Amino acid sequence: QSVLTQPPSVSGAPGQRVTISCTGSSSNIGAGYHVHWYQQLPGTAPKLLIYSNNNRPSGVPDRFSGSKSGTSASLAITGLQAEDEADYYCQSRDSSLSSYVFGTGTKVTVL
Amino acid sequence: QVQLQESGPGLVKPSETLSLTCTVSGDSVTSDNSYWTWIRQPPGKEPEWIGYIFYTGSTNYNPSLERRVTISVDTSKNQFSLRLTSVTAADTAVYYCARENINWFDPWGQGALVTVSS
Numbered sequence: 720q721s722v723l724t725q726p727p728s729v730s731g732a733p734g735q736r737v738t739i740s741c742t743g744s745s746s747n748i749g750a751g752y753h754v755h756w757y758q759q760l761p762g763t764a765p766k767l768l769i770y771s772n773n774n775r776p777s778g779v780p781d782r783f784s785g786s787k788s789g790t791s792a793s794l795a796i797t798g799l800q801a802e803d804e805a806d807y808y809c810q811s812r813d814s815s816l817s818s819y820v821f822g823t824g825t826k827v828t829v830l
Numbered sequence: 831q832v833q834l835q836e837s838g839p840g841l842v843k844p845s846e847t848l849s850l851t852c853t854v855s856g857d858s859v860t861s862d863n864s865y866w867t868w869i870r871q872p873p874g875k876e877p878e879w880i881g882y883i884f885y886t887g888s889t890n891y892n893p894s895l896e897r898r899v900t901i902s903v904d905t906s907k908n909q910f911s912l913r914l915t916s917v918t919a920a921d922t923a924v925y926y927c928a929r930e931n932i933n934w935f936d937p938w939g940q941g942a943l944v945t946v947s948s
Contacts, residue, residue: 721876755934764926765877767936776936808876812933818892819879819933 722747723809723822730828731799739825741792741809747820749790752812756785756794759806768807769794796827804829832856834927834939842921842946848914850942852927859908860885865930866910868901869938870923878923882930883910917946 724742731737741754748754754772757765767776769785772792782803784795792811796803809822838850852866859866868880881891883901891899895914903910914921924943928935 753933757935764938764941765935766938767934770934770936771932810877810934816893818894821876821878824876 721823722813722816722820723811725807725809725822725825727823728826728828730830732830733799733801735799736795736797737799737827738796739794739807739809739827741794741822743790743792743811745790746815747790747811747813748787748792750814752814754785754787754792755810756783757808757810758803759808761805765808799827799829801829803827832929832937834929834937836925836927836939836942838942838944840943840945842917842944843948844918844946845916848912848917848921848925848944848946850912850925850927850944852910852912852939854908854910854929857929859903859910860905863931865890866901866903867928867930867935868912869926869928869935870921871926871941872920872923877926880912880914880925919946922946 729737756769758768759765772787773785782798807825813820833855835853842848865882867882869877871877883889898915900913924941926938926941928938
C-alpha cells in the first residue's frame with residue numbers, strides 16, 4: 720500500500736470545481752520533497768499534469784492547479800469538463816523508503 | 831518531441847527473467863540532465879518506481895526490487911533496458927519507460943503489458 724493516500728473517487732458536474740487530496744507524512748511531503756501530479760486517461764500512460772507542487776507544463780490548461788502544505792498536497796480542477804474524466808496520481812520521494820512513491824490514485828467522474 | 835517506446839515479450843514464465851528495452855527518440859540517453867527510468871503499474875493499482883540509470887552507468891533502484899533488477903544503457907543505440915529476474919505472478923504489470931527530470935517523470939512511453947504465467 721502506498722505511503723501517499725488519495726480519495727478513491729471524486730465527482731462533479733460540468734463546470735464545477737473539484738479537489739483531490741494527497742496525504743503523506745514527515746518522510747515524504749512533510750520532509751520538503753516536491754509533489755507532482757499525473758493524469759491517466761483510460762488505456763493510456765500517465766501524463767505529467769503538475770510538477771514541483773504548482774507548476775504546469777506547457778500545454779496543460781490553467782484549469783489545473785496544485786498546492787502543498789505541511790504533509791499534504793492538493794490538485795484542483797476548475798471548470799470541470801468531460802475530457803477530465805481520468806485517474807489522477809500524486810508522486811513524491813520518500814526518505815525512509817529511499818524511493819519515489821506514487822499516491823493511491825483518484826478516479827474523477829464528470830456527472 | 832521526445833518519445834519513448836518499450837519493446838519485449840508480453841508473456842514470461844514464473845521463475846524466468848523479464849527483459850524489456852526502451853528506445854528513445856528526440857533526445858539522447860547521454861543527456862546531462864536526464865535519468866532514464868522504469869516504472870510499472872499492476873492492473874488496477876498505482877504506478878511503482880523500479881529504478882533509473884544515468885548515461886555514465888550509474889543506477890538507483892527501488893530497495894524492494896533491488897535484488898532482482900538490473901537497468902543498463904546502450905548509448906550507441908540510444909536505448910536502455912530492464913531485466914527483472916525470478917518473476918512471479920505479482921510482477922504482472924504494464925511496464926513503462928520514462929525520462930526523469932529533477933524528480934518528476936516526463937514523458938512516458940506508451941507501456942508494455944507483461945504477464946507472468948506458465
